């Protein structure tokens with residue numbers, strides 16, 4: 001089953017409680033939380049306290065996407081505050097293997113994300129260690145950008161590289177909508193992140209359903 005992960009980046013920040021309730025009632029599986037530091041990406045968003053507050057509000061899986069430099073400095077706080085999955089960027093973790101082990105030491109799931117221009121082949125020697133690979137289909141930093149179509153090829157390529165004995169989620173993030181969802185799922189995506197498509201829709205339930213179908 002494909003996991004739908006609405007990105008709270010696109011939610012109305014002043015109505016967060018009801019926004020989360022709506023997508024939870026509509027059958028969303030995970031809550032995707034985009035953490036940006038103003039260094040790795042040119043935008044600043046949420047910190048560990050935000051994750052703690054959302055954790056007190058919702059039972060959904062908290063899927064925390066770290067777009068930050070030196071992720072090892074902040075992983076402990078995000079893990080202690082309720083993250084269920086922490087994803088770090090290949091491009092920001094110098095000692096990626098060590099960082100992945102650090103995430104797993106908190107008994108939560110570890111993901112690795114790659115930017116649009118990064119080759120999936122670079123992930124070959126971390127695949128046995130991770131629970132999820134996140135393929136960015138926009139340049140990280142902002143919601144509402146146009147889907148970069150080469151991501152479809154990258155999903156297929158990654159799928160062919162996955163070890164058969166291990167379940168690794170393939171997540172796609174950026175510009176996902178009701179039109180490209182089925183192609184992404186056919187290519188091998190098992191988790192779809194969608195921000196603008198869900199939260200800017202008049203009918204958020206319908207938007208979530210259209211991604212699942």
Ligand SMILES: O=C(CO)[C@H](O)[C@H](O)COP(=O)(O)O
Pocket residue numbers: 007009010032034065067138139140141142143144145173174175176193194195196197
């Ligand atoms: O990681 C992200 C941006 O860096 C967001 O998760 C992503 O952009 C989702 O927003 P949208 O669906 O509006 O593209």
Ligand SMILES: [Fe+2]
Pocket residue numbers: 007032033034065173193
């Ligand atoms: Fe994200």
